[in-house]
Amino acid sequence: MPYHLFKCSESIPEREKHAVIKGEGEDLTSALPLGYLNTIPGSISERGCAYCGAKHVIGTPMKDVIHMSHGPVGCTYDTWQTKRYISDNDNFQLKYTYATDMKEQHIVFGAEKLLKKNILEAFAAFPEMKRMTLYQTCASALIGDDINAIAEEVMEELPDVDIFVCNSPGFGGPSQSGGHHKINIAWINQKVGTVEPEITSDYVINYVGEYNIQGDQEVMQDFFKRMGIQILSTFTGNGSYDDLRGMHRAQLNVLECARSAEYICNELRVRYGIPRLDIDGFGHEAMASSLRKVGMFFGIEDRAEAIIAEESARWKPELDWYKARLTDKKVCLWPGGSKLWHWANVIHEEMGVNVVSVYTKFGHQQDMEKGVSRCEVGALAIDDPNELEGMEAIETLEPDIIFTGKRPGEVAKKVRVPYLNAHAYHNGPYKGWEGWVRFARDIYNGIYSPIHKLSLLDISKDEIRTDVGFETQRLLSDVNLSDEIKNSTTLREYTGKYDCIKDLRDKTYPEYLTKKVSEAV
């Protein structure tokens, strides 16, 4: 597995050890890209900061909370309305954001009084909100404001409110990942164990590392509820502040995104003896084995199997319709962190696409280990990629589609490669059986866009057909398909609703009596 030095990075040779090409028969021990090291200044890396890792990624998906940042207004503004973590309480966490608006005089004389005033004002403006998260920023960290002390003071004065403080300034660590770690630890240190939850089931979990992007959490919650499992809390998408204070009473931590939230799971194991079970909501097989694992843990495999059978029968024919049309398409899997291994092999196996490159902006070496071992031979793996390297990779690999963030997606667009938003999705949710079909559908619509095909033509010199009024995705995708597939009566395109979350919110679930209750009866 040789290291790969990009031409554009020859002048910064330290970059060589951040990229590898997966060779035939090679194993991970021979070479693994370096990861989670300080960024090379001026390289135009795509990394964010530790403040955003804490506040934007993990803190703000919590839904019933005033999210306030102590600093100048920019940190708050910039991390507001840029991500699609919805909630079932009318998106309070997306709609409102709070900045203490630190100015020059506060930098000089301190901003603790300003902070206190802000907290009181915010609770006054939203009297129904009694919970708050407070985030340090670069500025408030450097002037040394004691945010914890102010929070304590307010909690003493207003006994019905509760405040969580996260000290994770932007400069803390090489990327947003530093902030993930800090907020995990801060939450368990400050809040876990401060509320005793009501236990209503024999099977109680925390669902951890799930941010409800376009409704992912609600999709997964549906399966757990159908199994009669009580979700004590979700860390943190669509999650409730007080629920998360009761995490210590779960029997199992079901962990989705290990990159951002394994820390709290590991601490819950050490401090409360709660085991950690890593699952994966992306992909049909992954879903099946995830529910099976959870079912086995609780001895309710039958409930899991019933869901697996029902969902597979409903959605597999639709996934296979897309697989037939996506097979051998080349994909650059360029997400932020853990999706590189959540998706790497499952998109190959279930959609037939070949992963020609993986990258991670804020992942660690262990993410790369998993990602590299799961992607195709010959794939290029890049740690902390930068603008020019991304362009060079696109030129050499010629992918059919790229899964990446919104802004890098605009770069891909200009070199005429379609992109799908890997962080916030195009038309998600992407978790669950149906979600995975939606993902396949979005890939298909990206690759077989008639407009994309037109974008490859140069009107000034290419031959232009003048006898065609339109094309469709189907006309483009089915050109080389066998009649058997084309005319299949079992395979079908996606048939779900435009909004597949709404109905879940009104759904009723079977009642499973707890052992205690059924014994009493």
Added chain:
Amino acid sequence: MYCEVNEKERAGVINPIFTCQPCGAQYASIGIKECIGIVHGGQGCVMFVRLLFSQHFKESFEIASSSVHEDGAIFGALNRVEEAVDVLLMRYPDVKVIPIISTCSTEVIGDDIDGVVIKMNETLLPEKYPGREVHLIPIHTPSFVGSMVSGYDVAVKDFVSYFAKKSEPSEKINLITGWVNPGDVTAIKHLLAEMDVEANVLFEIETFDAPLMPSGNHVAHGETTVEDLVDTANAQGTIALNRYEGGSTAKYLQDEFDIPMIIGPTPIGIRNTDTFLKNLSEMTGKPIPESLVRERGIAIDAITDVAHMFLADKKVAIYGNPDLVIGLAQFCLDMEMKPVLLLLGDDNPNYKDDPRIQEFEKNIDYKMEIITNADLWELENRIKNDGLEVDLILGHSKGRFTAMDMNIPMVRVGFPVYDRAGMYRYPVLGYAGAMWLAETIANTWFVDMEYKKNRETILNVW
């Protein structure tokens, strides 16, 4: 006296109207050709601003970070600036202009970016890059001062004052647009062309609306060159369309090079565009041509079709960049609407001295409130809890939830707009902008009327 100017009473910000100064400097930097800025601070200060630009323009812009981590925050991070400049120059052979943009963190720790620029000019550049044209420009934009608006103003002035150099007088005028969209630049350049006036447009950002080309090599970038910036000292005059975004540059050129200046009014609406053309004519001696009389006539005809029948007496709330807000309010008044709430989202102490605001105070005969240092809660709270009635909201996308939740029609204007397609392509400036605004406002009401069924839906059949 019915118009009141008040400062927001709360200390904090709930739903900010603006982001902080470094964003404004970054916006100015992408307007210059062969320029990549280095933001000296944490990585989020760049990553999120690039995201914001890409949300608004659906393009990606190149801006670098010095990537300050813990060690830099504690021991000083000027070495990160030196490394960043070197890495940029090595890997981007076309780059000539590198602004070093400070942030709150690097201002608080007191990193001397002016000093490090001197040092690099004496060592790194002559030793490693002899013969290469490189301009390193320190720009101080601490996030705890002003807002993205003042950051833009500071950066434009820093760029111009760095480059401007007197040589042969030029026929051109300097035209400083302020924080506008590509569609506005197109509209202004059209007016200049009709007037037969040659202008040095700062910044030439029409190209932010970049094509997807068959060659596949297109990158969106501004086109103002170093030569253009140098030449600003030789212009026969400067017009800054916006007072708060470029006004200080016009004043600098006047003080330093005796270049006559006109600041504003922002040419939003018929009247302000008239003033702009009259000013242009006076400055250059060029007459206003018949073609513009006609263009003005088409716009007035279009506005007449909707103004007193549909727009009259409607109450409007407006927020965003101050020149935009003030210009829109003036135009709304000309269209017989009633701006009832103007929100200016930073603590600039000069708003109360703005003659346009003083004119509101003097001549408005109904209750109008102008809030300075405002946030978007000033809007929502008034509507939700204080009973303010508003028929229309004019503002950028960050305030969209107020409109959505309160069922108030909204027309997206300003920056950023990320929940409507292609808005950067449409001007609010000039006669074209006036016409687009009037018709878009009317059409927005028509759709609203149809959905709410709260009016005779035959009203818009006329």
